[in-house]
Amino acid sequence: MKKLFSEVPRLKGERLELRALEERDAEALYELAHDPVIYRYLPTFLFEQKYDDIYKVIRLLYTECFQESIILGVFREDCFCGLAEMYGFKDHIHKISVGYRLLPRCWGQGIATEALRLMIDYLLNETDIEIITASTMIENQASAKVLTKNGFTLVVHAVGEDWGYPEPTIADKWIL
Numbered sequence: 373m374k375k376l377f378s379e380v381p382r383l384k385g386e387r388l389e390l391r392a393l394e395e396r397d398a399e400a401l402y403e404l405a406h407d408p409v410i411y412r413y414l415p416t417f418l419f420e421q422k423y424d425d426i427y428k429v430i431r432l433l434y435t436e437c438f439q440e441s442i443i444l445g446v447f448r449e450d451c452f453c454g455l456a457e458m459y460g461f462k463d464h465i466h467k468i469s470v471g472y473r474l475l476p477r478c479w480g481q482g483i484a485t486e487a488l489r490l491m492i493d494y495l496l497n498e499t500d501i502e503i504i505t506a507s508t509m510i511e512n513q514a515s516a517k518v519l520t521k522n523g524f525t526l527v528v529h530a531v532g533e534d535w536g537y538p539e540p541t542i543a544d545k546w547i548l
Contacts (some may be wrong), residue, residue, distance in 0.1 A: 376461060376468065376499045380434050380442065383490040388483065390444040390456050390490055393430050397445055400452035402426045403475065410454075410473055413512040416536030418473075419443060420455065446474065446487045453478040456487045458495065460505075467503040468495060472518075484518045492522060492548065504548040507533060509541060516544065524548045 383390040393401060404410060405420040419437045423429050433443055441459040445452055454474030461468050470491050472484050495501040508515045510530055524546040532540030 373500045374498055376458070376463075376495075376501060377438065377442070380438070381444070381494055381498075383444070383494050385486050385490045387448055388453075388486050388490065389447045389450075390487060391447065393433055393443075393445045395427060395430055397452055398426045398430060400475075401430065401445075401455075404452075404454060404473065405429075407476070409476055413509045413515065414471075414473060414535075415541075446472070446478075446483065448478070448483060453483050454487075456491055458491060465503065466500050467505065468501050469505045469507070470495075471506065472515075479514070484515070485521050488518055488522045506546040506548075507543045508546065509535075510544055516546075519546045522548070 380392045381390070382392070401420060405426065419433065419441060420429050420443070423432070437443060440461070441457055443455055443457045446454045446456050452475070454472060457471045458468050459471065470488065472487055474484055492504060495504055506519055506524060508519065525548070526544055527547050528545035530542050531545060533543045535541035535543070
């Protein structure tokens with residue numbers, strides 16, 4: 373078993389590849405990071421929005437950010453679709469949280485479902501992770517459907533969380 377954060381994984385599925393972002397992916401990452409429609413259901417403090425310079429974001433993803441999150445690009449036929457993230461690592465209980473965000477042109481095609489399935493397979497079969505969690509805003513039914521398709525169970529409904537907004541975000545908590 374690999375220890376999480378011992379390497380940047382490269383995950384391949386039927387249609388998708390999850391891999392480290394490179395400078396050639398900067399324009400697509402910039403498009404994702406600056407689309408308010410995508411981020412309406414997400415926390416305000418995501419790493420790809422931390423710096424104005426998108427090239428700096430890519431350079432720091434696997435150094436500064438990698439100490440607390442693993443963020444991979446989601447690619448279909450080498451075309452950037454979005455990001456898959458593993459974060460909130462708790463080594464002593466073998467737990468991590470997962471998230472994903474896709475460009476709108478990639479919605480409704482099963483891409484988030486497959487990307488999540490690839491993360492789950494990697495975490496449960498190649499690392500010592502035993503517990504995987506996720507959080508969704510209660511309004512984000514599409515994300516809830518992706519989690520359900522991948523075997524997650526809703527464990528807490530409509531709890532207030534700090535997602536960086538002035539008021540607590542009302543979210544659902546999921547576990548696998």
